[in-house]
Each structure stands twice: as C-alpha cells, then as structure tokens.
Amino acid sequence: MDFMQALRQRWSESDSLVCVGLDPEPAKFPPKFTDEPDAIFAFCRDVVDATAEFACAFKPQIAHFAARGAEDALGRLIAHVHAAHPGIPVILDAKRGDIGSTAQHYAAEAFDRFQADAVTANPYLGRDSVQPFLDRADRGVVILCHTSNPGAGHFQDLDVGGRPLYQHVAERVARDWNGHGNCALVVGATWPAQLREVRAIVGDMPLLIPGVGAQGGDVEAVVRNGLAADGAGLLVSSSRAILYASGGDDYDEAAALAAKALRDGINRHR
Numbered sequence: 514m515d516f517m518q519a520l521r522q523r524w525s526e527s528d529s530l531v532c533v534g535l536d537p538e539p540a541k542f543p544p545k546f547t548d549e550p551d552a553i554f555a556f557c558r559d560v561v562d563a564t565a566e567f568a569c570a571f572k573p574q575i576a577h578f579a580a581r582g583a584e585d586a587l588g589r590l591i592a593h594v595h596a597a598h599p600g601i602p603v604i605l606d607a608k609r610g611d612i613g614s615t616a617q618h619y620a621a622e623a624f625d626r627f628q629a630d631a632v633t634a635n636p637y638l639g640r641d642s643v644q645p646f647l648d649r650a651d652r653g654v655v656i657l658c659h660t661s662n663p664g665a666g667h668f669q670d671l672d673v674g675g676r677p678l679y680q681h682v683a684e685r686v687a688r689d690w691n692g693h694g695n696c697a698l699v700v701g702a703t704w705p706a707q708l709r710e711v712r713a714i715v716g717d718m719p720l721l722i723p724g725v726g727a728q729g730g731d732v733e734a735v736v737r738n739g740l741a742a743d744g745a746g747l748l749v750s751s752s753r754a755i756l757y758a759s760g761g762d763d764y765d766e767a768a769a770l771a772a773k774a775l776r777d778g779i780n781r782h783r
C-alpha cells in the first residue's frame with residue numbers, strides 16, 4: 514500500500530486527523546529518564562504507544578534526533594511504529610532541498626535508511642531538487658507552502674506576477690509535480706486565510722498543518738478553512754503540547770489525553 518492509500522485508510526479507521534509530532538527534548542523528559550541511556554527512544558516509544566489510537570500519522574522531526582547523535586534512535590522508533598502500529602504512516606520532517614545529485618541521497622536517507630512513508634521537502638530550489646522524492650511513487654512528498662512561523666510571509670507572501678509566492682507553490686505542485694499523486698503541502702495553522710486559499714487551489718490534496726498547540730493556532734479555524742470536500746484532507750500536527758503535556762511520570766497518559774482532546778476538538782467542527 515502506498516503512502517496516500519495508507520493515509521486515507523488511517524483517516525477512516527481512526528476517525529482522527531491528528532498527526533502526533535515527535536520532537537524529543539531530553540531536558541523536558543520526566544525524571545525517570547535521567548539515567549536512561551536510551552532515553553530519546555524510550556520516551557518517544559512510550560508516547561507513540563500511548564497516542565497511537567488517536568493518531569492518523571506520526572511526524573518525527575529529524576533535527577531533534579540528529580543534534581544529539583540519535584539517528585539510530587530515530588531509525589528504531591520508525592521501525593517500532595511500523596511493527597507495533599502497522600497502517601499508521603510516518604512522515605519524516607526533514608525539510609530537505611538541494612541540487613538533484615544531493616537530493617537523491619536525501620531521498621535515500623528518508624525512504625531507505627529511515628523507512629519513512631513520507632518526507633517534508635523545501636521547494637525553493639525548484640522541481641529538479643524535489644524530483645528524487647517525487648520519483649518514489651509509493652512514498653509521500655510533503656512540500657512547504659505557507660509555513661507556520663512568524664516570518665513565513667517575508668518571502669512566501671511576496672507578490673509574484675499578481676499572486677503571492679505561496680499560491681504559485683500550491684498551484685505548481687497540484688498541477689505539475691503531482692503526477693504520481695504522492696504530493697501534500699505544509700500550511701501553518703497560524704495562517705487560516707492562506708489555508709483557505711491553498712485549499713481552493715489544490716482540491717482534495719492532503720495538507721499537513723503544524724502550528725496548533727504550542728504555536729497557538731486555532732483548531733476551529735483550521736477545520737473551517739482547510740477541510741477537504743470529503744471531510745478529511747488534513748493532518749493537524751502537534752508536538753510539544755502532546756509530548757510535554759505532563760512533566761511527571763504520567764507523561765504517557767497525559768500525552769494520550771492531549772491527543773484525544775485534539776482529535777475530539779477537530780471532530781467537533783468537521
């Protein structure tokens with residue numbers, strides 16, 4: 514089953530549009546992990562197991578692992594998701610983008626080394642920089658369109674021939690880059706008006722929506738502006754608000770409650 518088929522099946526089986534972000538920060542781990550040599554893996558695994566019921570996808574962010582030399586833990590974590598929770602896609606948030614000869618190694622890193630089902634990519638270098646990802650028809654390519662951060666508009670909102678740049682990205686990806694039907698876009702929850710514009714351009718294409726929870730995006734506005742015609746189409750991603758819902762030894766139960774609350778909050782407005 515390819516990424517898009519798995520995602521659609523998971524949306525339907527879980528009745529959830531929640532993507533659980535995995536951004537390990539050992540300084541925020543509960544005290545029981547202080548002397549744990551494999552803390553990054555163990556903490557993330559516990560959160561995965563506690564929240565799987567409420568997740569349509571998991572999204573590990575690679576820098577949180579690589580900065581601590583924990584790529585091995587990342588690989589084992591993704592393998593754990595596939596083994597313990599088959600059918601839940603893993604999106605590796607790496608935001609890759611480079612000339613084609615290097616991008617092919619980034620594609621191999623995400624899909625062969627780490628066995629991710631999808632990866633985030635930066636379109637700024639143009640199509641040839643994303644082509645090695647697009648060519649993997651069974652895997653997803655989640656392309657930055659309008660990011661969630663405060664400075665997103667510095668370039669992404671610039672007027673280019675009468676339309677903001679991010680709308681050109683949405684249109685180009687939907688019309689030209691999606692030949693295998695394996696593309697999705699990133700749009701921040703913090704920009705609901707732009708989310709509405711993107712949805713109008715791309716039809717039912719899946720949208721990964723970071724920015725609820727710790728970044729303050731409004732769930733109702735996300736659903737109102739971003740839902741696809743079929744009542745799905747969104748992966749509403751939250752990392753810190755789920756991972757660190759409790760700093761105590763009830764971290765896993767608290768993470769499950771936070772993921773459930775987000776799922777229910779989204780579903781109230783669907």
Ligand SMILES: O=c1ccn([C@@H]2O[C@H](COP(=O)(O)O)[C@@H](O)[C@H]2O)c(=O)[nH]1
Pocket residue numbers: 534536574606659660661662699700701723724725726727728750751752753754
């Ligand atoms: O536009 C973007 C693209 C990616 N991200 C990533 O999502 C999570 C958000 O974490 P929270 O704790 O839920 O704020 C993080 O991994 C970012 O790198 C984003 O925030 N915005």
